[in-house]
Amino acid sequence: MILDLARLTWTFLWLSLICVGGGLGVIPELQRQVVDRYHWVTAREFLDGYTLSQLTPGPTMLVCVFVGYRAHGLPGAVLATAAMFLPTAIITAVITQHWGLLRDRPWARAAERALACTTGPAPPSPRWPPA
Amino acid sequence: MSDRVRLSRLVQVFAWTGLTSLGGGRTAYFYDALVMRRPWITSREFIQDLTISQLLPGPSFSNLGVALGVRLAGGRGGAWGALAILVPGALILLALTWLYFHVGFTPKTTSAMHGMGAAVVGLVFVTTGRMIRTAVRDLRGLLISAAIFLLVGPLHVNTALVIVLVVPVSLWLYRPRSGS
Numbered sequence: 001m002i003l004d005l006a007r008l009t010w011t012f013l014w015l016s017l018i019c020v021g022g023g024l025g026v027i028p029e030l031q032r033q034v035v036d037r038y039h040w041v042t043a044r045e046f047l048d049g050y051t052l053s054q055l056t057p058g059p060t061m062l063v064c065v066f067v068g069y070r071a072h073g074l075p076g077a078v079l080a081t082a083a084m085f086l087p088t089a090i091i092t093a094v095i096t097q098h099w100g101l102l103r104d105r106p107w108a109r110a111a112e113r114a115l116a117c118t119t120g121p122a123p124p125s126p127r128w129p130p131a
Numbered sequence: 132m133s134d135r136v137r138l139s140r141l142v143q144v145f146a147w148t149g150l151t152s153l154g155g156g157r158t159a160y161f162y163d164a165l166v167m168r169r170p171w172i173t174s175r176e177f178i179q180d181l182t183i184s185q186l187l188p189g190p191s192f193s194n195l196g197v198a199l200g201v202r203l204a205g206g207r208g209g210a211w212g213a214l215a216i217l218v219p220g221a222l223i224l225l226a227l228t229w230l231y232f233h234v235g236f237t238p239k240t241t242s243a244m245h246g247m248g249a250a251v252v253g254l255v256f257v258t259t260g261r262m263i264r265t266a267v268r269d270l271r272g273l274l275i276s277a278a279i280f281l282l283v284g285p286l287h288v289n290t291a292l293v294i295v296l297v298v299p300v301s302l303w304l305y306r307p308r309s310g311s
Binding site: 049 | 150151157179187188189190192193194198201202205210216217220224225227228229231237268275302304307
């Protein structure tokens with residue numbers, strides 16, 4: 001039980017670290033881990049949980065609440081959610097706080113201009129799962 | 132760095148915006164709430180935070196909450212901003228999950244989701260237009276954003292892969308030059 005809780009936490013932690021450019025790209029890998037590898041939810045449950053998370057306000061990656069609850073009740077839901085959001089939130093907070101200090105350097109300004117046009121106008125990712 | 136808004140006000144606005152941003156296009160609701168309705172953040176600052184939140188690892192919506200919160204009220208603003216947009220949704224989803232597993236509630240989604248999706252298209256459209264005016268200011272920017280649009284949209288290439296491929300090109304095009 002404790003071992004599986006640790007496994008659940010670790011799985012959501014490393015999945016959160018490979019979420020780049022939004023969360024949707026990681027959903028197929030998330031499904032592979034929680035359905036096929038660890039059997040925390042069935043394929044049908046995963047699809048329903050994903051749909052519920054789409055209907056709920058907040059990020060789609062809150063689907064970790066659903067999977068964590070199914071696997072280990074409330075402790076599972078809390079740990080999965082913390083693993084998904086806490087470490088990356090800390091990374092973002094540290095980097096954005098320090099970015100403010102670097103902002104006036106020429107290379108930092110150039111990077112901001114270069115990056116703004118890569119993410120601002122990007123359309124939403126292709127929907128997953130396909131309708 | 133002094134706080135731009137009181138922490139209680141930040142939590143209130145973030146929680147309300149998070150709770151009412153249904154049907155996808157969640158970034159557009161934050162743009163509307165913090166840039167258009169309130170003089171809290173400029174369009175340029177919003178794009179910087181959006182860019183950082185998408186490039187760093189992690190779910191980009193919560194990263195955006197952290198980045199905007201840090202800008203408005205420092206480290207505490209980041210922590211409370213993220214909690215304000217995550218906790219209400221997490222509690223609602225927990226309740227729905229309990230109903231699903233213990234009562235047999237099944238999401239009947241298609242019509243509800245299509246309805247919400249249609250309602251939000253207008254807002255996303257307007258917001259994207261405004262952000263493009265701020266982010267794309269020259270031919271280089273236009274080329275980069277058009278390439279990303281084509282790759283992610285019609286060609287269905289994985290977003291992360293596109294970013295990894297296009298960002299170095301964009302950085303090179305915008306490299307600082309002496310005299311500029």
